[in-house]
Amino acid sequence: MKTKSVRTTLRNTPRMIKLLFAEVHLYGRMHIKSHVLLSCFKLLPLHLCGGLRGCLLVKRQSTLAMYQAVERGSPNTTDYRIYFRNASGPISPLHDIPIFADASKKTYNMVVEIPRWTNAKMEINLKEVLNPIKQDVKKGKLRFVANCFPHHGYIWNYGAIPQTWENPEVLDESTGCKGDNDPIDILEIGFRVAKRGEVLQVKVLGTVALIDEGETDWKIIAIDVNDPLADELKDISDVEKHFPGLLKATVEWFKIYKIPDGKPENQFAFNGEAKSREFAHHVIDDVHKYWCSLIKKEAEAGGISCANVTNAESPFKIEQKDAEDIIAKSPQPGLPHPVESIVDKWHYIHLK
Amino acid sequence: MKTKSVRTTLRNTPRMIKLLFAEVHLYGRMHIKSHVLLSCFKLLPLHLCGGLRGCLLVKRQSTLAMYQAVERGSPNTTDYRIYFRNASGPISPLHDIPIFADASKKTYNMVVEIPRWTNAKMEINLKEVLNPIKQDVKKGKLRFVANCFPHHGYIWNYGAIPQTWENPEVLDESTGCKGDNDPIDILEIGFRVAKRGEVLQVKVLGTVALIDEGETDWKIIAIDVNDPLADELKDISDVEKHFPGLLKATVEWFKIYKIPDGKPENQFAFNGEAKSREFAHHVIDDVHKYWCSLIKKEAEAGGISCANVTNAESPFKIEQKDAEDIIAKSPQPGLPHPVESIVDKWHYIHLK
Numbered sequence: 240m241k242t243k244s245v246r247t248t249l250r251n252t253p254r255m256i257k258l259l260f261a262e263v264h265l266y267g268r269m270h271i272k273s274h275v276l277l278s279c280f281k282l283l284p285l286h287l288c289g290g291l292r293g294c295l296l297v298k299r300q301s302t303l304a305m306y307q308a309v310e311r312g313s314p315n316t317t318d319y320r321i322y323f324r325n326a327s328g329p330i331s332p333l334h335d336i337p338i339f340a341d342a343s344k345k346t347y348n349m350v351v352e353i354p355r356w357t358n359a360k361m362e363i364n365l366k367e368v369l370n371p372i373k374q375d376v377k378k379g380k381l382r383f384v385a386n387c388f389p390h391h392g393y394i395w396n397y398g399a400i401p402q403t404w405e406n407p408e409v410l411d412e413s414t415g416c417k418g419d420n421d422p423i424d425i426l427e428i429g430f431r432v433a434k435r436g437e438v439l440q441v442k443v444l445g446t447v448a449l450i451d452e453g454e455t456d457w458k459i460i461a462i463d464v465n466d467p468l469a470d471e472l473k474d475i476s477d478v479e480k481h482f483p484g485l486l487k488a489t490v491e492w493f494k495i496y497k498i499p500d501g502k503p504e505n506q507f508a509f510n511g512e513a514k515s516r517e518f519a520h521h522v523i524d525d526v527h528k529y530w531c532s533l534i535k536k537e538a539e540a541g542g543i544s545c546a547n548v549t550n551a552e553s554p555f556k557i558e559q560k561d562a563e564d565i566i567a568k569s570p571q572p573g574l575p576h577p578v579e580s581i582v583d584k585w586h587y588i589h590l591k
Numbered sequence: 592m593k594t595k596s597v598r599t600t601l602r603n604t605p606r607m608i609k610l611l612f613a614e615v616h617l618y619g620r621m622h623i624k625s626h627v628l629l630s631c632f633k634l635l636p637l638h639l640c641g642g643l644r645g646c647l648l649v650k651r652q653s654t655l656a657m658y659q660a661v662e663r664g665s666p667n668t669t670d671y672r673i674y675f676r677n678a679s680g681p682i683s684p685l686h687d688i689p690i691f692a693d694a695s696k697k698t699y700n701m702v703v704e705i706p707r708w709t710n711a712k713m714e715i716n717l718k719e720v721l722n723p724i725k726q727d728v729k730k731g732k733l734r735f736v737a738n739c740f741p742h743h744g745y746i747w748n749y750g751a752i753p754q755t756w757e758n759p760e761v762l763d764e765s766t767g768c769k770g771d772n773d774p775i776d777i778l779e780i781g782f783r784v785a786k787r788g789e790v791l792q793v794k795v796l797g798t799v800a801l802i803d804e805g806e807t808d809w810k811i812i813a814i815d816v817n818d819p820l821a822d823e824l825k826d827i828s829d830v831e832k833h834f835p836g837l838l839k840a841t842v843e844w845f846k847i848y849k850i851p852d853g854k855p856e857n858q859f860a861f862n863g864e865a866k867s868r869e870f871a872h873h874v875i876d877d878v879h880k881y882w883c884s885l886i887k888k889e890a891e892a893g894g895i896s897c898a899n900v901t902n903a904e905s906p907f908k909i910e911q912k913d914a915e916d917i918i919a920k921s922p923q924p925g926l927p928h929p930v931e932s933i934v935d936k937w938h939y940i941h942l943k
Binding site for chain 1: 679707740746782783836837932933937938
């Protein structure tokens with residue numbers, strides 16, 4: 240369909256807009272369609288349309304990406320989900336995005352759950368089929384992590400490395416605590432604020448070992464391979480050189496972030512000291528092996544949905560058609576619901 | 592027009608949407624129209640429409656406010672403006688919003704230029720008729736203030752007290768420096784992130800005296816009278832009690848904020864110590880007197896547009912009709928333009 244004919248059609252009926260929208264997912268699927276849509280918007284009331292334009296730009300930027308995020312339900316509701324697709328169809332971000340972006344260069348994929356400077360606690364859901372990102376719910380309410388002064392939301396792009404699992408049945412040999420039953424967490428420290436659901440390619444620089452309510456919760460520290468500083472950052476010591484104070488703030492951030500919600504201060508293994516790049520690679524290697532056992536049904540899944548579309552050896556592999564059905568049956572995308580302004584409150588927590 | 596008839600009309604033609612939009616300014620004018628619009632959106636493609644919903648919610652919240660912000664041009668362009676209206680028509684936010692919200696309680700009006708955690712350098716423009724808010728331009732580029740780690744954008748709701756002027760021809764008796772030729776700046780420290788163009792009623796708690804490139808630039812510290820802590824905060828000493836570290840961070844923020852742009856560290860009078868509530872009231876009283884001279888043409892305006900619609904004694908008073916013309920002739924509202932991701936970069940500046 241040519242832009243001109245779309246214009247003509249739009250003059251006659253708004254139904255065409257609906258149809259166009261229905262075909263294009265957030266982060267888009269086809270470059271041309273985004274163009275067509277942008278042309279359409281020029282025919283629509285131009286003011287007050289910020290969000291629409293924003294979404295379209297995201298799409299256009301991401302058309303070259305290998306993965307697309309598909310928003311379903313309304314943001315700021317318990318229905319909200321982000322599913323993922325590759326060029327062939329729906330995938331699980333946990334099981335079907337490879338751990339390595341480039342194994343020879345030891346660069347990893349990272350699924351962004353929480354962009355820097357935001358505080359909606361979004362995470363890959365382990366229990367739902369295809370493991371969409373959704374907002375955590377505590378006591379029936381959507382969870383927003385407290386802003387602890389001087390920080391605003393998360394101070395890195397926060398997410399997970401796919402095809403990893405911190406096995407809750409295995410004692411971590413270096414921390415002496417069991418795993419937290421999640422994919423391994425990763426903090427991306429580059430200059431750019433990433434998009435929720437974006438898949439970054441990152442270089443691993445080191446790690447810290449948070450002990451969160453008694454469980455080992457590794458936080459891998461990494462930088463986007465496309466960041467201008469990526470080549471200069473070779474190991475954990477370079478982080479302090481280029482980002483002075485960031486590691487100290489990172490440890491403090493995790494120690495206090497649950498205190499406003501009535502939880503005690505979190506602890507760190509190794510006295511909060513960050514471990515090297517090599518150490519981090521070993522940790523990731525371990526949690527990837529646990530995931531391999533999980534996906535082959537060699538480990539007890541304990542409620543984790545292991546449905547996937549790309550792992551030939553997995554007994555949990557499903558057909559693409561069934562994966563399409565799962566997304567089709569999820570709630571229709573909708574307008575964001577309002578958020579209470581209390582989620583922006585700054586809490587003043589000071590450690591002794 | 593009833594919601595139902597709008598629904599019916601919308602099914603037939605998108606033109607109605609245009610008309611409805613054209614009637615309603617950002618932050619809205621009539622509660623009912625916002626409702627009608629929200630109903631209309633339910634008929635429109637629901638996904639990807641975040642921004643629209645956001646704008647409408649702002650409108651609905653602000654329908655009880657005495658002042659409305661009117662967006663013109665496209666955000667993130669040099670054309671972008673926010674004009675102001677009261678119940679009678681267009682006004683200047685500098686000259687027509689009274690300094691006092693309630694003179695008997697000594698509460699002031701504050702025009703929000705830069706919401707907390709944002710960094711687009713928006714300010715009341717002194718030279719343009721009706722003094723709309725616009726984004727500052729440096730070397731032909733829209734100005735975004737550098738984010739200096741650990742801070743994200745401005746760390747308070749930032750704006751100006753109307754009907755004040757820091758006279759550049761008068762030596763400030765306490766700082767020994769001349770005024771910076773602007774309305775007096777004010778930092779609102781309540782929990783809520785305000786909206787750009789919102790007019791808050793605030794309680795003044797104290798002040799610091801920034802010396803910015805050699806000019807006196809008072810920063811009044813205040814809290815929204817509707818903040819839950821407003822009653823407990825009586826003077827500047829209560830700020831440290833309830834917001835420990837905020838005053839120190841405030842002084843540091845202003846010292847370093849221009850360093851990433853190649854400027855030297857800023858200085859503070861009184862060794863950076865914050866002055867009391869009473870001191871702040873005297874400072875505001877002085878700068879209000881300078882404004883009184885300005886608006887009566889007793890002081891040299893030096894390029895400042897003093898056009899106003901409410902000051903009976905002012906030779907610069909204009910007719911409402913002429914004020915309407917000014918807004919009508921300004922650029923039509925448009926979609927926000929994209930912003931380069933470099934404006935989100937975190938700069939690591941550490942003072943010795």
